[in-house]
Amino acid sequence: MSVPQHTSDFLVKRFLNINRDLIREQIPLSDPATQRARDAKKKLLMKDAKKYLPYRLEYFAKLYGYSYEKCRLSHAATRWGSCSSNGTISLNIGLMQVPEILRDYVIIHELAHLNHMDHSSAFWQEVASHDPKYKEHRKRLKMFSPGI
Ligand SMILES: [Zn+2]
Numbered sequence: 001m002s003v004p005q006h007t008s009d010f011l012v013k014r015f016l017n018i019n020r021d022l023i024r025e026q027i028p029l030s031d032p033a034t035q036r037a038r039d040a041k042k043k044l045l046m047k048d049a050k051k052y053l054p055y056r057l058e059y060f061a062k063l064y065g066y067s068y069e070k071c072r073l074s075h076a077a078t079r080w081g082s083c084s085s086n087g088t089i090s091l092n093i094g095l096m097q098v099p100e101i102l103r104d105y106v107i108i109h110e111l112a113h114l115n116h117m118d119h120s121s122a123f124w125q126e127v128a129s130h131d132p133k134y135k136e137h138r139k140r141l142k143m144f145s146p147g148i
Pocket residue numbers: 109113118119
């Protein structure tokens with residue numbers, strides 16, 4: 001990508017994140033090298049995620065007194081995590097690519113959904129009680145995309 005000389009890294013990264021899907025669409029899906037690279041990356045992320053995310057989730061659940069049913073690892077292109085009404089928490093393996101503090105925010109967010117299945121003010125109050133800077137973390141997370 002070519003940019004004016006004084007464009008900050010921040011802006012370049014933001015542009016790439018916002019336009020990632022668009023850029024990706026321009027890469028032909030049939031390109032086997034691209035597909036292979038993506039598969040390899042996904043495999044690596046999954047390997048890392050397996051060793052980390054379920055334990056991090058367990059850690060925060062114990063710390064704050066939540067009980068969930070099970071942890072699932074996902075690679076959805078649009079969501080960092082989800083929590084189902086039967087207590088299954090899904091975490092995106094793409095979380096392995098974001099700073100730890102943002103990863104922790106997603107985990108806390110999904111745990112809080114065990115008590116509030118919505119984004120009501122009571123929900124956000126609960127998130128804030130475990131992550132007082134959640135607003136900042138939520139905003140920073142928008143700079144990243146869960147897609148691989
Ligand atoms: Zn939510």
